[in-house]
Amino acid sequence: MDADQIGALFTRAEGSYLCARWGRPIVPVVFGVEDATLGVIKGAVEAVVALAGHSMAETDTELGANLMLFFVRDWDELRGVPKLDQLIPGLMPLLDRLEAAGANQYRVFRFEPGDAIKACFVLVRMDGHLSDLPAETLALSQAAQMMLTWSEGAFAGASPLGQVEGRAVLRPEVAAVIRAAYHPVLPVVGRDASHALRLAARISG
Known part of the structure; x- marks a missing residue:
């Protein structure tokens, strides 16, 4: 996921951003x-x-x-x-x-x-x-x-899960966002869309 896609996961309908762990x-x-x-x-x-x-x-x-x-x-x-x-x-x-x-x-x-x-x-x-x-x-x-405090529409179009050999697993991109959000270098709360850039950088790194 790029920063825009990650940002959409935590952006509310009224436009505010919140990613808390x-x-x-x-x-x-x-x-x-x-x-x-x-x-x-x-x-x-x-x-x-x-x-x-x-x-x-x-x-x-x-x-x-x-x-x-x-x-x-x-x-x-x-x-x-x-x-x-x-x-x-x-x-x-x-x-x-x-x-x-x-x-x-x-x-x-x-x-x-x-x-x-x-x-x-x-x-x-x-x-x-x-x-x-x-x-x-x-x-x-x-x-x-x-x-995490996902937005109300984060998984409206697609489940956070996928299937591997008939078993439910977290989609790799969702798992990556969760891991990145809990990394100690990131704040426990992000209220600005720039936080999504930091998540994207942590994932790509």
């Missing part, structure tokens, strides 16, 4: 899946975190878990989750919008004072399309999308 070890917890699928999801998170050169932990001293993944059949199920509206301000209006749009996934990020990612809430409605996907494919896709 996690600033603390990731501690995932998963709701709404069977035990067998739980291991698949956590394994996918571990794989993408390792790719980035980031770290995981058993607990977050402030939040307990800082990556929460909710898998539901209907958005209305989330209205009854105790205290979820305290973790996600504006949850009820958000669910109204997701229902109206027929959306099947959404990610809510919370940030540190320095704007690194502090927590992420992954909301997935298992509609017909997502239910047809192998668990490994769905898990890897969600793991990749929570690692």
Whole structure:
């Protein structure tokens, strides 16, 4: 990818640029899946975190878990989750919008004072399309999308995944962007499109 293509991955519809990475070890917890699928999801998170050169932990001293993944059949199920509206301000209006749009996934990020990612809430409605996907494919896709603050249209035209011998893998260019964004020489947050030039240079280098 060149700098323009990378920039498009982090440029919002209104034109602002934001590429933020996690600033603390990731501690995932998963709701709404069977035990067998739980291991698949956590394994996918571990794989993408390792790719980035980031770290995981058993607990977050402030939040307990800082990556929460909710898998539901209907958005209305989330209205009854105790205290979820305290973790996600504006949850009820958000669910109204997701229902109206027929959306099947959404990610809510919370940030540190320095704007690194502090927590992420992954909301997935298992509609017909997502239910047809192998668990490994769905898990890897969600793991990749929570690692950085991708724009809403980053993967609208193409999935972050590809296929190798029938197995889902991260597309090489997406993996390269994740690795570059987590390189220690780059800032944890980029708010200017020039950040995409630095990512491109890191990838080509």
